[in-house]
Each structure stands twice: as C-alpha cells, then as structure tokens.
Amino acid sequence: MNHSVDHSVDLDRRTKRPVNPTGDVNPTDDLCFRTAFELSAALARREVSAREVVTAHLERIERVNPTVNAIVTLVADQALEQAADADERMAAGQPVGPLHGLPVAHKDLHDTAGIRTTYGSPIFADHVPDRDHLVVQRLRDAGAITIGKTNVPELGLGSHTVNPVFGATRNPYDLSRSAGGSSGGAGAALACGMQPIADGSDTGGSLRNPASFNNVVGLRPSPGRVPSWPDKAQWGQLSVKGPMARTVADVTLALSVLAGPDPRDPRSLERPGSTFAWQLSDDIRGLRVAWSPDLGGAVPVAPEVRDALAPAVEVFSALGCEVEDACPDLSGADEVFLAQRAWQVELVYGALLDEHRHRMAPDVVWNIEQGRKLAGPDLGRAQTLHGALFHRVREFFERYDLLLLPVSQVAPFDIDLAYPTVVDGTPMETYLDWMRSAYLISVTGCPALSVPAGFTPQGLPVGLQLVGRHRQDWSLLKAGYAFEQATRVGERRPPVVSA
Template identity: 85%
Template sequence: MNSMNSMNSMNYMNAAVGADELCFRSATELAAAIRRREVSAREVVTAHLEQIERVNPAVNAVVTLVADQALEEAAKADALLMTGAEVGPLHGLPVAHKDLHDTAGIRTTYGSPIFADRVPDRDHLVVERLKNAGAITLGKTNVPELGMGSHTVNKVFGPTRNPYDLSRSAGGSSGGAGAALACGMLPVADGSDTGGSLRNPASFNNVVGLRPSPGRVPSWPDKAPWGQLSVKGPMARTVSDVALALSVLAGPDPRSPLALETPGSAFAGPLDGDVRGLRVAWSADLGGTVPVDAEVRDALRPAVEAFASLGCEVEEACPDLSGADEVFLVQRAWQMELAYGSLLDEHRHALAPDVVWNIEEGRRLTGPDLGRAQLLQTALYHRVREFFETYDLLLLPVSQVAPFDIRLPYPASVDGTAMETYLDWMRSAYLISVTGCPALSVPAGFTSEGLPVGLQVVGPHRQDRSVLRAGYAIERALRTGERRPPVALRGGSSVALDGSRS
C-alpha cells in the first residue's frame, strides 16, 4: 500500500554521507557515484526522503509521497548493481512526477477536487521512460488546478511556497517540481509547458527548466497528440542535469505521432565548448510588446553582459512577434475546451473561475478563428526562421515579474500596466511557446529583495542542444544557481555565489 504524505518510522539520518551533500549534489554526479558504488541508492533515497520530511512542510512541494515503495525500489537497485548488470543512466536517482502525469498505483489528482482520489492504472510515457532509465519514484509534485496558470495553488493541497521567500509564489504549473529541486528534495523532475510551465517555476525557484522543441519528448496518453502547443520536459538544478534527463525522455515512440526521430542519446555527454563568435540578440521587453518590471530587467543585465564577456556578439534585437498573442490565446482556449469541456458540463461548481472562463473561451471559438490562428502562426514561424538566419540565440526575460505575493491569484499589474486575466503576466513565456522554438530558463540573478530571476535562452527551430550549450556556458560564468534557499539548509544559513555560507 502507498504511504501518502507520511514517512515510516526509520531514522533517515543514518546515511553514511551527509544529507546536505547528497541532496545538493548534481544528478549527473550522484548517478555516477551510485554506479561506482561510492554511495548506495538506498542512502541517496533515504537522504532525499529525510529532506522532504524536514523541509516540505514549509514549502508544500511534494504532495503525495510513497516512501516505503521508494526504499524497496532502492534496495532492488542496489542488489542489481551487485550483480554487475548494465543499468540505466538514472539508476538509483530519486524523482517525483508532476501531478498532471499519470502514475500507475499512485494518486494523481491534477490539483482538482474532482480527481482527489484518482489512482491511475498506467504510467504516462515520461514516467515510464524515467523508470526505465532506473529512476526511483518518491511521489508527486504540486500543480495549479488542472495545471492552468503559473501560480501553484489548488483546493486539494493548497499553495506551494517559494523557498527563497515563503510569502511568495513558486510559479507554475510545475511549481511543486521547481520548489522541490531548489530545496534539495529531488535531483531531477519532470514537468510540462504550454505557456511557460517549465520555464516560469524554474525562474522563480533559481533552477533550470527546458521547454523542448515540440515532439522532442513524446507524450502518451494525449487527447490531442497532433497539437504542438503543450510539451513535456525536464527540470533540474543544473543545465547538465537537464540534458541528462532529456537524454532519457527524448526519442521517438509509436504512440506519439509527432515524436521527433532524434534519439535521446544525442543529448548525452558534455556540453562544454567555445561560444565565442555566437551572434546573440537580447530584448528586455520582447521588442516592446510586453511590460517587464524594472527589478527583473536590472537583475538580468549582468547575465547579458556575461555573454559579451564570453566572446559573443550581443545586440538588442527581437523577431516580429505580431500575431503571437492571438495564436496562443486561441490555441490554448481550444485545448482547454477539448481537454476539460466535459468537466464544465458535469462539475462546473467544482472548477475555479479562471478555469471556467478559459474553457468557455474555447467554446466561443469558430472555424474561422482556428483558421486565422493557423495563418498567423505560419507567418510567425517564417519571421522567426528568418531572424535566426542572422542570430544564433535570443535572450529574453522568462517572467515579466519576480515571485509575487502568494495570496494573489496573479499579479494585478506589471510595470504599471494592468493585467486583465490570469494569463497576461505570462506573455514573455507564452509568446515564445507558439514559435515552436526550444527555450531554456537558467538562473541569472536576484532582485534587491533576494528573489530569483531567470534568463530565457531561445534557439532556432529544433536546436535544443545549442540552447543547452549556451545555457551551460552562462551557468558556469554566473554560478547564480549555486545560491541555496535558507529554508533548505540545516541551520538556516544561506549560500553565497562563491559557495561560502553565511
């Protein structure tokens, strides 16, 4: 039987290696140490379970826990290593899955009271691939209701708090994953992204999130497998760890009709290399199309300057994104009605007002609305394609605001501009979604209040590895992602950018 939100009575402090060291070691290093038998899978899983027990009550990131099952799987992983058998690249690594991704035998709620007791009988494809690579499931990470919006709060589990300031939002919809990674409760996690749901929580929690090219990570089951607005992808604390996870998640699958043929192994291996000479475009406001708070712009300036110091040619420029707003809003509304229209008919009273609004927006769409969106997106694709004939990368803010008050449903205004719906403040991410380009959120700075800010690194069509290489270069130059939230550390100390504690 699964243990939900509870721990067994064993003393998790008996791990041979210090819990802080294990919980904040990179996934790449941890997986290698397990394979070399320098540390056991059971020790690693134990340390992460203890970290969840100690820190999760403050942030509410992991919402369904299967501790006993995880320890049993860890013991099996150690036994398999003793036989000398070949093991997967994630062998013995603990993971938790987004509560939108079905997990066989483990409660999956979608953050909705309608599904509060739902236990699927099969795994989502991303869960299946992580398990096949040797990862050990610890449980599920929190999401907004039905995954709608970039603020993780729902009526089943409540809000996920930002570990850098518990009064602020952790972002979303992969907010539980972002907070759990920042707190050392997981070394790697899965997520999904329609309008920024891998990038926004990465930015808000000082971790790394990749929105891969559509089709890079196959999805099954999926009500709309021909759509390309929503994608699955990885999150971790480092770019190398995101690439490691992508090497497991990517690759074709016959159940996913648009899955790209490139094997996941193409993303394995070192990301280092010379970035000198890259032509880099930077825009603080997406070509004047979105308002961005001054604190965010100021926090990102050193990151942009760092690209120049690495030998890149940096200039202010942005592709023409006209029409992208309409494309996103139409496609999202259509997707919401397709996925959740039946819930509106049967459970309207149980749905949040923003969910009802977005589904009803989908019902108001006409054939010509969908057709116009297709024409606009085609024109957008070619403008962006031509832009990347001049530039190798596009740098942008991930989010238009820093983590906001957790009591708010969404920011009421950005840089003096009113936000009319729960989607408006996410435009810096969702306008990029409809280009079909891969986009990475990498830790880049902090506001004057100590709140994380991520840099969005966008690459040409299907150039996911190029984006990862650029992210790796700026990660090494800045080392911003090494700053840990005090709530996650024993003694409550913070870690400075040079790794020293205060």
C-alpha cells in the same frame, strides 16, 4: 531497452566540480545537493547506495516539505523497496540505467500507475491511474525511483501553483511568495534538494516560469522532442513535456532519457535521446546573440527584473559572443496562443465542465468557456497567423543564433494573489497576461531554456530565457551551460533548507 552507461568517466569534465584525488565521495557532503551526474557517478562506483540516496532525500522532504508544500503525495515505503532492489541489481552486476538510484517526484499532471494523481482538482482527489504516462515510464526505465508527486495548479491551468486539494506551494527563497507554475511543486522541490531532477510540462511557460522563480533550470524542448502518451491533443504543437534540474548538465541528462521517438505520438522527432548524452562545452565564441528585455516594447517588465538581467548581456559578450539589441516580429502571436490554448483546454477538459462545473474554480471555468466561444474561422485565422509567424522567426534566426529575454515579467509575487494585476504600471486584464514573455515564445515552436541569472534586492530569483533556433535544442543547452558556468547563480541555496 538497455540504458546501461557509466557516467563516472566524464563527471569532472561535464560538471567542472572538484573531487579529491581518489574520486571518493566526501561523507560530509550533502547528498541532496549533489548534481544528478555526481550522484550517478557515486552510485556507479558503489561509494553510496541507492537506499542511502533515497533515504537522504526522504529525510529532506520530511524536514522541509511541510513548510514549502512542494511534494503532495509521498510513497516513501515503495521508494525504499525500489532502492533496495536497485542495490541488489547493482551488486549482481546487472545492467543499470543512467538514472539508476535517483529519486524523482513526478508532476501531478502525469499519471503514475498505482499512485494517486489528482491534477490538482477535487474531481480527481482520489484518482489512482492504472498506467504510467510515457515520461514517467521513461524515467523509471532509466532507473529513476519514484518517491511521490509534485504540486500543480488546478488542472495545470496557470503559472501560480495553488489548488483546492493541497493548497499553495511556497517559494523557498521567500515563503510569502509564489513558486510559479504549473510545475511549481517540481521547481520548489529541486531548489530544496528534495530531488535531483524533475519532469514537467509547458504550454505558456510552465517549465520556464517555476524554474525562474525557484533559481533552477527548466527546458521547454522543441515540440515532439519529448513524446507524450496518452494525450488528447495528439497533433497540437503548443504543449510539451520536458525536464527540470538544478544544472543545465542535469537537464541534459534527463533529456537524454526523455527524448526520442515513440510510435504513439505522431509529433515525435526521430532523433534518439542518446544524442543528448554527449559532453557539454562552455565554448560559445562567435555566437550572434540578440537581447530584448521587453520584446521590443511588446511586454511590460518590472524594473527589478530588468535590473537583475542587465548583466547577462555583458556575460555573453565576455564569452566571445556578438551581442546586440534585437527581437523578432511576433505580430499575431497573442492571437495564435490564446486561440490554440483555449481550443486545447476545451478539448481536454470540456466534458468535465458539463458535469462538474460546481467543483471547478472560476478561472478554470473561464478557460474552458473561452474555448467554446471559438468558431471555425477563429481557428483558421490562428493557423494563418501562425504560419506567417513561423517564417518571420525563421528569418530572424538566420541572422542570430540565440535570443535572450526575461522568463517572467515579474519576480515571485505574493502567494495570496491570484496573479499580478499590474506590471510596471500596466494593468493585466487576465491571469495570462503577466506571462506573455513566456507564452509568446511558445508559439514560435523554438526550444527555450530558463537559467538562473540573478536576484532582486529582496533576494528573489530571476531567470534568463534563452531561445534557440527551430529544433536546435543541443545548441541552446550548450549556450545555457556556458552562461551557467560563467555566473554560478544557481548555486545560491534558499534559506528554508538551512532553517
């Protein structure tokens, strides 16, 4: 597989970042907060070496990670060896990939050959896989250099990153707050400049929620856009793999590597990843945009989140879009999500419960037992509801090009809480309820993007969720890029990096 490409030609048009007339790297710039496109261009022009890029990120990790706890397994020596090898290949004129020399810490749910992968569980505290997950393999094939693993909740269950193996990941904008989850370690690492891109996964919001909480970008691609292997739920449509980064353009760059068919995943879409390597445009004039701050009253949303997102409507209007209040009919979406998720959790982790119940957190046990309560008619009803939901959403997107709503119903919450128990005066009965604004979108099958959109008065990040038409990931990314360029909210760095 040859990923050789020179990104330097389109760098300025794609990122809209000013450079000096010679295009040289300013030695006073912070390598750790350059975009992946900027780093890729500098590496391609040999203005900076892969070893220098990796070293800078390792130094940032050494300084900031003890406070934030985003990266839980570090392979610094291995990363430096890979960087040296990458520099030698570049010097020899050998083809290099689009992610050549870029450091990446992989989500601790994704297997990494020869590198500890714990899934945040004491059961797997010393587990070392003998093969890479497909998303890891594709990133490595594209030239990315593995520097470690990012923290997750126990077995990836939940949107608050804490587990008995490594503890909690802290929000870099307020260390007393949650970094979200389940890709919380990835989100915090991006916000702190520990890596320029990240991989993640999303069932009920696990790419979008930590992106919102950490002021970065997270894409839940269309099911099948990023193939998954190995995967026990091979035909499921609820869980997807996807990219995170600090900018929409960098998410698109990562998607161009991660996307594309694989014969081992029966869900994988045929469109090659290279089709996402085109230049993004910020011209979205004429789009018909629906705005729903609470999905038509279906979900409670904290006032500070509503207030932070209200200006988003004006931004899209200023960009030439037709914006109005509207939302699809999501009747039955709750039942569909809860049934499918419970079935999937039991399928993947049920055998562990029989042998290791005493080593599992109560919420993990509850998740698996919910799956065991399901009967055939329960799953059959969920399938019927799901089909009807699909067609209602399809008809909604015949009238609109884009749906806007909050990513999360709350701002980052107290790190010592298991989950928010009340949202805008409404009690949350389970630890899933406070993420309905994300998981109701999961069951639509539509791609969804979290983009930095604002801050609460306490300085906590709030993301805007953009939902696109079925399988229209590119159009969604284009809309997110236009909003990002108009607002630049994602450029606000967390206090912890300058402390």
